[in-house]
Amino acid sequence: MNLLRTMMFVPGNNPGMIQDAGIYPCDALMFDLEDSVAQASKTDARFLVQQALMHLDYPQRLVVRINDPSTDLGKKDLEAIVPCCKAIIRLPKTETADDVQQCADYIEKLEQRRGLPVGKTQMMAAIEGPEGVLNARSIAASSPRLIGIALGAEDYVTAMKTTRGAGEELFFARSMILHAARAAGIAAIDTVYSDVNNEEGFIQEVELIHQLGFDGKSIINPRQIKPVHRIYTPSEKEIEKALAVKAAIEEANRRGLGVISLNGKMVDKPVVERALRTLALAKASKALQED
Amino acid sequence: MEKKTTSYKTDKVIGSLKEAIIKSGLSDGMTISFHHHFRNGDAVVNQVMKEIAELGIRNLTLAASSLIDVHEPLIEHIRNGVIAKIETSGVRGRLAEAISQGLMQEPVVFRSHGNRAAAIESGELKIDVAFLGVPSSDCRGNANGFSWDESSELLCGSIGYAMVDARHAAKTLLLTPQLAPYPNTPAAITEDEVDAVVLVDSIGDPKGIVSGATRYTKNPKELLMAEQTAEVIEAAGILQEGFSMQMGTGGASLATARFIRNKMIEKGISADFALGGITQQIVQMHEEGLIQKILDVQSFDLGSARSVRDNRFHTVISASQYASPSQKGAAVNALDVVILSALEIDTEFNVNVLTGSDGILRGAIGGHPDTAAGAKCAIIVAPLTRGRIPTVVRHVDTVVTEGKTIDVLVTERGIAVNPGRPDLKEKLEKAGLPVKTIEELRQMAEQIVGCPKPIEKTDRIVGLVLNRQGEILDRVYQIKEEKA
Numbered sequence: 001m002n003l004l005r006t007m008m009f010v011p012g013n014n015p016g017m018i019q020d021a022g023i024y025p026c027d028a029l030m031f032d033l034e035d036s037v038a039q040a041s042k043t044d045a046r047f048l049v050q051q052a053l054m055h056l057d058y059p060q061r062l063v064v065r066i067n068d069p070s071t072d073l074g075k076k077d078l079e080a081i082v083p084c085c086k087a088i089i090r091l092p093k094t095e096t097a098d099d100v101q102q103c104a105d106y107i108e109k110l111e112q113r114r115g116l117p118v119g120k121t122q123m124m125a126a127i128e129g130p131e132g133v134l135n136a137r138s139i140a141a142s143s144p145r146l147i148g149i150a151l152g153a154e155d156y157v158t159a160m161k162t163t164r165g166a167g168e169e170l171f172f173a174r175s176m177i178l179h180a181a182r183a184a185g186i187a188a189i190d191t192v193y194s195d196v197n198n199e200e201g202f203i204q205e206v207e208l209i210h211q212l213g214f215d216g217k218s219i220i221n222p223r224q225i226k227p228v229h230r231i232y233t234p235s236e237k238e239i240e241k242a243l244a245v246k247a248a249i250e251e252a253n254r255r256g257l258g259v260i261s262l263n264g265k266m267v268d269k270p271v272v273e274r275a276l277r278t279l280a281l282a283k284a285s286k287a288l289q290e291d
Numbered sequence: 292m293e294k295k296t297t298s299y300k301t302d303k304v305i306g307s308l309k310e311a312i313i314k315s316g317l318s319d320g321m322t323i324s325f326h327h328h329f330r331n332g333d334a335v336v337n338q339v340m341k342e343i344a345e346l347g348i349r350n351l352t353l354a355a356s357s358l359i360d361v362h363e364p365l366i367e368h369i370r371n372g373v374i375a376k377i378e379t380s381g382v383r384g385r386l387a388e389a390i391s392q393g394l395m396q397e398p399v400v401f402r403s404h405g406n407r408a409a410a411i412e413s414g415e416l417k418i419d420v421a422f423l424g425v426p427s428s429d430c431r432g433n434a435n436g437f438s439w440d441e442s443s444e445l446l447c448g449s450i451g452y453a454m455v456d457a458r459h460a461a462k463t464l465l466l467t468p469q470l471a472p473y474p475n476t477p478a479a480i481t482e483d484e485v486d487a488v489v490l491v492d493s494i495g496d497p498k499g500i501v502s503g504a505t506r507y508t509k510n511p512k513e514l515l516m517a518e519q520t521a522e523v524i525e526a527a528g529i530l531q532e533g534f535s536m537q538m539g540t541g542g543a544s545l546a547t548a549r550f551i552r553n554k555m556i557e558k559g560i561s562a563d564f565a566l567g568g569i570t571q572q573i574v575q576m577h578e579e580g581l582i583q584k585i586l587d588v589q590s591f592d593l594g595s596a597r598s599v600r601d602n603r604f605h606t607v608i609s610a611s612q613y614a615s616p617s618q619k620g621a622a623v624n625a626l627d628v629v630i631l632s633a634l635e636i637d638t639e640f641n642v643n644v645l646t647g648s649d650g651i652l653r654g655a656i657g658g659h660p661d662t663a664a665g666a667k668c669a670i671i672v673a674p675l676t677r678g679r680i681p682t683v684v685r686h687v688d689t690v691v692t693e694g695k696t697i698d699v700l701v702t703e704r705g706i707a708v709n710p711g712r713p714d715l716k717e718k719l720e721k722a723g724l725p726v727k728t729i730e731e732l733r734q735m736a737e738q739i740v741g742c743p744k745p746i747e748k749t750d751r752i753v754g755l756v757l758n759r760q761g762e763i764l765d766r767v768y769q770i771k772e773e774k775a
Contacts, residue, residue, distance in 0.1 A: 016678070019739060020512055023703045056739065222511035286723075 003027045003284050004148065004187050005216035005232045006225050007063060011036040012045035018052045021060075024222040025229070027284075028061040033077050034092045042073055046080050053084040062087040063124060069103040078103075082110045082121050088147060093155065094125040095132045097142035104143045121145060124189075128152035129159050133173045136180035148187030150218060151177050154194075167208055178213055187215040196221045206231045233285035234278045242282070245275035300430050304470070304488050308342050311489040312420075315462045317343065320350045320375075321419035324460060326453035327357040328424075328436060328589060332499015335424035335466055337364045338491065344373045352376040354416055356407065356452035356610070357655050360384030361499070369394055378416060380404055381645070381655020390753055391651040393769040399652075399754045401645065401691075401767075404588070405614030405621065405661035406759050408455045413617060415761060421460035423453040424494035425480065428467040432485025433478035436590070436607070437600040438471060447500055448590025448599040449569070450479050454609035457484045466491045479607045497593060507549055507572070508542035512674060512703050517546030519724070520630060520672050520701045525554055526722035527668055527699075527715055529628050532560045537567040537629040537662055540591050543672045544630050548572045555581050566613070566622050567629075567658065569605075574598040577605065586622050588613040588658070614661035616759045623658070623665030631659055633673040633700075635687040638729050640694030640709050642671060643687035645756065648680045650746035650770045652754065656691050660759055663696040668715070675702040680743065681736035683707075683729060688746065690765040691756055700729060707732050747771040 006026040010017050012033045021029050031052070037045040049064060064087040066077035081087055091103055104123065111118045123145040127133055133156065140149050153170055162169045174190065181188035190209040193202045202224060206217060210231050217228055234242070248262040249272060260267040282288035305311040317323065323343075325336050336355065341364075343351070349372045356379070358365070363385045368374045378400045382390060390399055402410060410416035426445040428434035437446035445468065457463045457480045465480070466489045474482075508514060520543065524530060530551070538544045549572065555561065564584040565573045571594030576582045578598075585605040590596040598605045614623045623629075634654060635643040642663075647653040663669040673682045683702070698715060700707045707729035708716040720726050727735075747770065754767030 019676070020703065023512065023515060222515070223509075 002061065003216070003280060004061070004189060005281075005284070006228045007150075007189055007216060007218050008222065008225070009036070009192065009218065009220045012049045012064075013037045013041040015048060018048060019056070022056060022058040024225060026060055026219065026222070026225045027216065028063055029058060030063040030065055030090060030218070031087070032065045034065045034067050042067070046077055050080045050084060053081070053086040063090050064088070065090040065092055065126070068092060069106060075106065078106055078110060082107055083114045083116065085116060085120070088122045088124050090124040090126060090150070092126050093128045093132070093152070094139055094149075095129060096135050097138040100125055100139060100142040100146060104145050107145070119145065122147045124148045124150060126150045126152045127173075127177060128155040130156065133176050136176045137183060140180035140184035140186055146184070146186055148189055148215070149177055149181050150189035151191045153191035167205065174209065174212055174214075182213070188213070190214045190217045192218045192220050193224070194220060196223060199223075199227065203227050203231070229285050232281055233287050234282050236287075238278050239282045239288055242275035242278035245271060246279060300473070303432060303485065304430050304490065306490050308339065308466070308489055308491055309346065311464055311487055312339070312342055312346060312348075314487065315420045315464060317348055317420050319348055322352040322354055322417060324354040324418045324421040324456045325356070326423055326450065326456065327355060327359060328447040328450050328452065328500075329495030329497070330500050331359050331361045332496035333359070333361055333424070334493045334495045335422060336362050338493075339422045339466075340365065340368050340373065344368055344371065349373055350375045352378065354378040354418060356380060356404070357657070358382045358386060362386055366394065376400075378402060378407070380407060380657055382652050383654070387652040391646075391767070391770050392772060393749075393751060393753060395753065398752045398767075401656050401754055401756045402761075403614065403656045403660045403757075403759055404452065404610045404658045405616050405623065406757055406761055408609070408611040408613075408615040409617040409759075410761055411455050411459045412611060412615065418456055418460035420462045420464060421453075421456040422464050422466060423450070423457060423480070424466045425450060425453070426467070426494070427471045427475055428465045428480075428485075428488050429471045429473040429475035429482075430488060431473055431482035432463075432465050432480065432488050433473070433475040433482050434465050434467070434480040434485070435475065435478055435600075437596060439475065439600070440471065441600070444497060445494075446497055446593070446596045446600070447495070448596030449587040449607045451588030451608055451613060452610045454479055454607075455611050458609075462486045464489055466494050468493060497596070500590070500593060500596065508546050510542055513542040514546050516543045516672050516674065516701055516703050518550050519706065520547045520670060521550030521554060522722065522724060523670060523699055523701055523706060523719060524551060524628055524668075526719050526724060527628075528718065529668060530554055530558060530560065533563045534560075534627045535562055535564050535566065535625060537565065537623075537626055537666070538570075538573065539630060539632055540568060540570055541632050541672075544632065545570060545572055547630055547672065548576070552576055552581060564625075566626060567662065569595040569598075571595055574602070574605065577602060586613070614658050614665070616661070616664075621661075621665065623662050626662060626666035628668045628670065629662040629666040630670050630672055631663060631692075633671045633682065635682055635684050636671055636673065636697070636700055636729075637684050637687045637694070638733055640697040640700065640729065641687050641690045642692040642694070642697060643689045645691050645754075646689045646767055648688075648743065648746075650688055650748060650768070652767065656756070660692040660696065663692045664759060668698045669696055670699045670701060671697055672701045675704045675732060675736045676740050679740045681733070681740050683733045683736045685733065689756060689767055693758070693764070700732070702732060704735055705732055
């Protein structure tokens with residue numbers, strides 16, 4: 001199971017951070033070519049990220065946030081990054097399903113032109129405004145390339161004429177994105193928490209989004225990795241239960257039974273799914289040894 | 292026996308530095324010594340050298356415990372022939388650059404703190420006049436690196452390096468801005484070792500003691516290495532009731548102290564002692580009851596300097612007690628673990644802390660080889676690369692500490708254990724730590740930053756690095772100046 005508990009932003013024009021990003025235990029790295037890179041540095045950043053993808057080994061899943069793909073900048077980003085075959089393309093400020101499809105079409109062209117397997121490049125869409133939130137469902141279902149949707153809250157709260165607070169202001173957007181993602185069977189990633197020094201506030205927010213059901217959170221500093229992973233680590237009781245369910249599945253398989261039962265009760269499909277996810281999380285956080 | 296006629300209050304006190312130098316009998320070709328407890332705030336070396344130069348004395352050997360950026364004016368004294376030779380544990384700044392470019396006729400002799408003490412004790416390094424700045428001294432020379440009068444802000448804490456000079460120099464002169472009431476005891480340097488107490492306007496600025504940031508780092512890479520280091524120490528089985536440790540002042544070192552502190556609280560254990568250059572962080576752990584005693588040869592920040600005065604079991608020790616290999620006992624030999632840094636480390640685990648990637652002198656040997664040799668477990672913590680410079684290399688530019696005394700290297704991309712310690716390797720692997728061979732780490736570094744071009748040097752030797760026994764371990768060569 002590919003976990004996405006933590007996706008860490010790395011500015012695309014910072015060689016030191018790009019060089020070191022691989023040492024941190026986050027699940028994914030997101031190299032940014034968009035908002036964290038000044039207009040004058042766009043070309044440098046694109047080259048730097050492309051070279052890093054080609055020459056450095058990263059143990060994490062890799063994502064590159066490109067500039068608006070309907071612009072020249074965004075197209076050049078795609079031309080540089082897609083052929084590396086290493087990174088998921090993250091679309092910024094997605095408002096409609098059409099945004100995703102147009103980008104996917106351009107990626108397909110690039111794949112064909114470069115002789116790459118068509119459809120292999122994966123995508124992720126960031127939803128950063130009210131229009132996108134309301135269209136979340138169609139966005140999430142817009143392309144088979146899409147593996148997840150992410151909330152970008154900074155632009156969203158501004159458009160909503162509010163500011164970041166305890167989370168009430170994001171409740172609707174988070175719920176929409178989660179429902180859209182779950183209905184489409186893809187991942188839902190929560191927005192960043194920018195006050196790196198407020199660990200308590202960060203933990204509160206992670207607990208909230210964990211309970212809501214998000215797959216994980218975008219982060220901006222390696223110090224934020226541990227708290228997220230800790231919160232996403234299943235409890236001993238949950239692990240025990242999941243192991244029992246797993247044993248019941250194996251038992252049912254061995255005996256060729258269609259119905260899985262545990263302690264005399266039938267185990268439903270959702271219980272099975274939850275148990276498998278619990279075990280994956282437990283292994284990732286080393287709460288459980290690998291098989 | 293004739294009764295003394297002069298007053299004990301005045302017969303050792305001299306009001307002028309010039310007069311004190313003349314009275315000391317200093318003459319051409321002699322050896323003078325200084326300590327570096329005021330680090331970059333030191334005002335003694337430059338002040339004394341200026342007077343000596345004005346007196347026309349030449350051809351001296353300057354034996355300092357270390358030389359730092361603030362000592363740049365020595366360049367002129369070397370050019371003018373006042374100083375002919377230097378013995379030190381390190382050299383930094385413009386002076387270091389000038390020496391690397393061939394300023395001196397004679398190579399600088401680099402000694403570790405332990406070897407310096409041993410050489411002074413054996414007479415191999417014979418000091419004719421020691422000029423030792425002290426924050427407090429009485430009229431007879433009972434002196435400390437702080438004042439028992441708590442209102443005084445002039446302090447450097449330990450004066451452990453100066454203690455050896457005071458004991459063995461033919462003439463020992465203390466420099467201090469004002470006299471403490473007699474007897475200024477307990478004292479680190481005592482009157483039986485002191486020839487004269489010289490009143491001067493200033494000996495240094497305590498604010499200069501602080502070596503870089505001694506605050507806890509927020510740098511995530513340093514934190515990552517620190518956490519791994521603490522885990523190595525735990526996995527090695529060192530974190531037992533009554534263990535002992537020494538830690539440096541670098542970001543990763545200080546952060547390691549914090550992680551160790553947490554582990555000690557979790558386990559409910561305390562350390563018997565912490566040794567070395569002492570920081571506020573170690574003092575804090577002492578005050579929390581996590582470290583029973585502190586043995587302090589050098590105080591790295593004002594917090595630790597104050598603690599020397601205020602904490603009964605924060606004890607000043609001499610460089611000899613700290614690390615001399617030729618005495619009956621040295622505290623480094625009682626260390627369970629020491630955490631050290633490196634500019635470079637090679638695949639034989641040899642460490643360079645003296646010359647930079649450009650071949651220029653830029654550091655100090657300090658107690659590096661002494662603690663590495665003495666401690667049961669010597670851990671080097673260093674990033675695999677610094678910018679575009681690899682830290683793990685095939686051959687270090689200058690060997691300062693021999694690889695056979697290093698047990699573990701911790702980098703942000705993996706841990707390497709000296710093949711001479713298979714037991715340790717097994718323990719770390721069992722704990723699930725990312726153990727790799729040092730050659731694997733070297734290749735990783737090369738993959739990231741490539742292989743640097745060799746440094747261009749002439750065949751002229753500008754520095755000799757001695758090992759703890761005083762034998763030549765390596766040579767530092769003059770660098771070829773870049774053509775404009």
